[in-house]
Amino acid sequence: MAMWRVHDVEAKPVEVDFSGVGLGVRWATAIVADGIELCRAFEHAEVEDNFVQLAFCEACFDPGCTPWGWVALRRLGEDVVWIPTAAASGTHRWGGDHDTQLEFLMNGQGPLFDDDCWEKLRAVNKDLPPRQEIPPIDSRELALHWQQLAPGAVLGEPTSEPVLARDRALAVTEGELSAELDAVSACVAEHYARPETMHPVPTHGAIRPIEFWLDLPEYPGWKAFGRWEDRICFLLDDDTALLRESDARQ
Numbered sequence: 001m002a003m004w005r006v007h008d009v010e011a012k013p014v015e016v017d018f019s020g021v022g023l024g025v026r027w028a029t030a031i032v033a034d035g036i037e038l039c040r041a042f043e044h045a046e047v048e049d050n051f052v053q054l055a056f057c058e059a060c061f062d063p064g065c066t067p068w069g070w071v072a073l074r075r076l077g078e079d080v081v082w083i084p085t086a087a088a089s090g091t092h093r094w095g096g097d098h099d100t101q102l103e104f105l106m107n108g109q110g111p112l113f114d115d116d117c118w119e120k121l122r123a124v125n126k127d128l129p130p131r132q133e134i135p136p137i138d139s140r141e142l143a144l145h146w147q148q149l150a151p152g153a154v155l156g157e158p159t160s161e162p163v164l165a166r167d168r169a170l171a172v173t174e175g176e177l178s179a180e181l182d183a184v185s186a187c188v189a190e191h192y193a194r195p196e197t198m199h200p201v202p203t204h205g206a207i208r209p210i211e212f213w214l215d216l217p218e219y220p221g222w223k224a225f226g227r228w229e230d231r232i233c234f235l236l237d238d239d240t241a242l243l244r245e246s247d248a249r250q
Helices: 115-124 139-149 177-193
Strands: 003-005 009-017 025-033 036-039 051-053 070-076 079-084 110-113 169-172 198-202 208-214 221-228 231-237 240-244
Touching: 003 231, 009 115, 025 115, 070 198, 079 115, 079 139, 110 115, 139 177, 169 177, 177 208, 177 221, 177 231
Parallel strands: 003 110
Antiparallel strands: 009 025, 025 036, 051 070, 070 079, 079 110, 169 208, 198 240, 208 221, 221 231, 231 240
16 A cells, blocks of 8 residues: 555654764754654755655755655645655656655655654654645545555556556456456546545445555555445555545545
8 A cells, every 4th residue: 555654753863974064973863653764864854835855965965965855745634644746736846756766655655644743743843834734635646646656557657647557467356357457447547637635534344455466576466446335445554445525525
């Protein structure tokens, strides 16, 4: 799944070499989420128009020196998610392909922070906006986020319109393969074509995940969509559907 619920955020003191700007070795604050380091010297991360740069040149710490390492901030219900810049609507001065070297995105998941975790981040970097001021993620951004982090470009190459590569799916855990491919393809196309605000909806175990087995090394399973009631949904987890605003009201 393309999002990961962060359960614990730790602000960890680390030594950082600022010799390139004449300051020698200084203490800074690394952000560690569930044991994964997201950023070193997070208090120095640049925040600009709901984008955050998590990586920067360790020789000079000038935000303009390193173009990569940016993520976009979006709100999903009461939480905040970091998504690839290429998935975000609008423009950013560093363009849309400068996040792919971030390790947690390379592993296929964007971190999702509840309000307590988000406030811990804001305590370290005062430039981060309050959760309420962050724009909600829409269905087109969600489809692009899924595309960016899907294994083996199974939703097409990043920055193109997401389209399910049917020939990459060898089997499906439950149901008929062709029918499930048709359903997921239609879901992706509709979400991309008609942007609406997305909402997480608890289903109390009523989702049936759609798990495809892919023609990739070791034949990995890919579980990113599911069936809930009479609709196909994006999966946040095995118990939470992500629905467009119009669908969530039904």
